[in-house]
Amino acid sequence: MNKAMIKIRIPATSANIGSGFDSLGLAVNMYNYVYMEESDSLEISSKDGTIIPTNESNLIYKTAKYLFEECGRPFKSLKIEQINNVPIARGLGSSSTCIIGGLVGANELMGCPLSKDELINLAAAMEGHPDNSTPAMIGGLVTAVLDNKKVYYVKQEIDSALKFAAIVPDFELKTSDARRVLPQQIAHKDGVFNLSRAALMSVSLYSGNYNNLRVAADDRLHQPYRLSLINKAEQVFDICYKNSAYAVYISGAGSTLMAIVDDKQIDFEQKTRDALDEMGLGEWKLHMLSVDNAGTVVLKD
Numbered sequence: 001m002n003k004a005m006i007k008i009r010i011p012a013t014s015a016n017i018g019s020g021f022d023s024l025g026l027a028v029n030m031y032n033y034v035y036m037e038e039s040d041s042l043e044i045s046s047k048d049g050t051i052i053p054t055n056e057s058n059l060i061y062k063t064a065k066y067l068f069e070e071c072g073r074p075f076k077s078l079k080i081e082q083i084n085n086v087p088i089a090r091g092l093g094s095s096s097t098c099i100i101g102g103l104v105g106a107n108e109l110m111g112c113p114l115s116k117d118e119l120i121n122l123a124a125a126m127e128g129h130p131d132n133s134t135p136a137m138i139g140g141l142v143t144a145v146l147d148n149k150k151v152y153y154v155k156q157e158i159d160s161a162l163k164f165a166a167i168v169p170d171f172e173l174k175t176s177d178a179r180r181v182l183p184q185q186i187a188h189k190d191g192v193f194n195l196s197r198a199a200l201m202s203v204s205l206y207s208g209n210y211n212n213l214r215v216a217a218d219d220r221l222h223q224p225y226r227l228s229l230i231n232k233a234e235q236v237f238d239i240c241y242k243n244s245a246y247a248v249y250i251s252g253a254g255s256t257l258m259a260i261v262d263d264k265q266i267d268f269e270q271k272t273r274d275a276l277d278e279m280g281l282g283e284w285k286l287h288m289l290s291v292d293n294a295g296t297v298v299l300k301d
């Protein structure tokens with residue numbers, strides 16, 4: 001049995017970027033860590049006190065076991081240690097970090113039988129959409145389509161001068177609940193509204209045309225329906241725009257609200273923190289992040 005301990009760092013992600021529902025996402029420099037080794041019995045622990053499932057329902061364990069079985073390799077059990085910095089059920093891709101951690105860990109333990117693209121395809125199939133899992137794997141800004149179990153994607157590296165201010169509420173919002181409020185059908189003009197803005201978002205972020213971002217983040221597919229699930233979200237949008245954000249959007253399915261800010265706006269963080277406190281949102285966190293262009297990394301000792 002291979003007793004090597006595999007150490008993996010996986011970034012948080014911010015999906016949709018407003019208009020790119022289920023198709024745009026980017027990785028940010030907030031990380032979960034997964035340490036994994038083969039073992040005769042199941043042993044799962046959190047090294048930072050985060051409450052996680054420590055039995056066979058653990059998503060990292062389930063994903064890793066699945067990959068061993070898919071590859072036809074003998075599987076006994078795993079010892080897994082987790083360090084969780086990405087808050088759970090807040091629209092920052094915590095479940096993608098577990099899926100990617102499980103897939104990459106198992107692949108490494110087996111001697112890397114699968115390519116990165118094969119892992120990307122499996123991760124997207126497990127998530128059901130590729131907009132968190134793909135940037136979590138490869139970093140950067142990713143435009144991705146999941147078609148017939150294969151992810152077609154382009155990664156673009158993003159300038160670290162652009163800050164992503166993650167405003168994280170003190171409550172969870174499950175993706176399944178945030179998808180339940182979406183309409184089954186939309187008007188043709190709303191489809192056009194979104195596809196034009198999603199295209200504009202992708203190229204504007206890449207080319208540095210940041211003054212397009214406010215219009216590009218606007219959306220009619222999900223945010224209007226989800227805002228009511230996030231108490232005071234609209235006031236927080238107003239605060240961020242007043243403090244000169246280029247754009248504000250619901251990160252993934254929420255509950256986090258993400259503001260895109262120029263790093264020259266050096267007082268954005270303090271002014272926004274003060275405003276949140278005045279609104280009675282003192283328990284909400286504010287993290288000033290940058291795009292992670294590296295993606296998932298297997299750490300060497």
Ligand code: HSE
Nearest residue numbers: 015022129132252253
């Ligand atoms: N795009 C998904 C949603 C979340 O908005 O429901 C991230 O995969």
